[in-house]
Amino acid sequence: MRTRGGGDLGALLTRYVEELRVRRYSVSSLEKARFELPRLIHHLRENGVSDARAVIEEHLVAYARHLERRRTRWGSPLTASSRASAISTMRRFFAFLVSREHILRDPAQAIPLPKIRRLPRGILTERQARRLVAAPFAGSRIGKRDRAILETLYGTGIRLGEAARADVSDLDLRGRVLLVRSGKGKKDRLVPVPGRAAVALDTYLIEARPELVKRLDPALFISRHGARLSLVGLRAVVQRHGRAMGVAVSPHALRHTCATHLLCGGADIRHVQELLGHRCLATTALYTRVAIKDLREVLA
Structure with a gap:
């Protein structure tokens, strides 16, 4: 089975965001895609990967580890919830690429989500x-x-x-x-x-x-x-x-x-x-x- 069209990650991201917009996905889904996926693509390109067809699971495992080291603008580490959101956004993007036959295998489906503490936190008096x-x-x-x-x-x-x-x-x-x-x-x-x-x-x-x-x-x-x-x-x-x-x-x-x-x-x-x-x-x-x-x- 052959893939459809080119595999440039930047071009595919543009198509993905447009698909979300046309299908009237939530503001949150759109903003997560626009904010998080360019960071993922930048990370992949820095590691010599610019074509979606060349992305393998090891690349995305490395990105998940990168998220553990990433800091917010105030210097604090990303919370487990923020990292889980970034990985979920990544998963949805690659699932889209598979569904549109831009890639044959989904390299993101096996990437685990960080465990999130489910009890309420940060409650104010x-x-x-x-x-x-x-x-x-x-x-x-x-x-x-x-x-x-x-x-x-x-x-x-x-x-x-x-x-x-x-x-x-x-x-x-x-x-x-x-x-x-x-x-x-x-x-x-x-x-x-x-x-x-x-x-x-x-x-x-x-x-x-x-x-x-x-x-x-x-x-x-x-x-x-x-x-x-x-x-x-x-x-x-x-x-x-x-x-x-x-x-x-x-x-x-x-x-x-x-x-x-x-x-x-x-x-x-x-x-x-x-x-x-x-x-x-x-x-x-x-x-x-x-x-x-x-x-x-x-x-x-």
């Missing part, structure tokens, strides 16, 4: 959470936007990708609900917007967003350049304000924090499951595996 959402400067447009972002993530527990996809039309401040579109599992859901988040969003929509947006963009959260705020931009907002208060915090940590605070406050686990958009109750139950005694100490 209620005091820390309140300090975090109050950290942005309320007198600036960006500060009002950042406050709305932090209140929304903490108050609703939505995923980062769901916040990035949100449009103004998805938000009903009068009814205090947000339509979360096409999240994991491809199922839309309505989530309640708590009072503090509703106030922050109302202030942002009236006083900041009109001055930030540069064209008819439906996005709820707008970048300083006037367009939809990307996943990278949203993550930077959370991490920047976390660092300012001396706490390492990620968007997913806010989701963990939201769920944990609700459960510790007596919320029904099935209601939390619906809020978070978990298809399986067992996923939500992970949050309850932290001992109640420890939670009381953490959240006191």
Whole structure:
């Protein structure tokens, strides 16, 4: 059996990203492909491989080891979750190449994923959470936007990708609900917007967003350049304000924090499951595996 067309990795990456876009894959999938795969291709080229047909399993094992040595911009090693995401993105790319007959064998299918600790990590105390959402400067447009972002993530527990996809039309401040579109599992859901988040969003929509947006963009959260705020931009907002208060915090940590605070406050686990958009109750139950005694100490 012969392969179809050329095997230049750069050209094939362009085709792959276009395929994801045409098939309406999530913003997260697109950004992971655009961010992580060029790094993989650069690594392969540095090791003398530029044709997909020449890639073998040993090359990708070496890349997985390279990820273990790679550092973030702040000098810390990549987390197991970040490395697993990079390898999963790599696997999907090579599976695509096989499915389109650009290569005959998949060299990535046997590359193992790093083991990820599944218990909630990075949970903030209620005091820390309140300090975090109050950290942005309320007198600036960006500060009002950042406050709305932090209140929304903490108050609703939505995923980062769901916040990035949100449009103004998805938000009903009068009814205090947000339509979360096409999240994991491809199922839309309505989530309640708590009072503090509703106030922050109302202030942002009236006083900041009109001055930030540069064209008819439906996005709820707008970048300083006037367009939809990307996943990278949203993550930077959370991490920047976390660092300012001396706490390492990620968007997913806010989701963990939201769920944990609700459960510790007596919320029904099935209601939390619906809020978070978990298809399986067992996923939500992970949050309850932290001992109640420890939670009381953490959240006191």
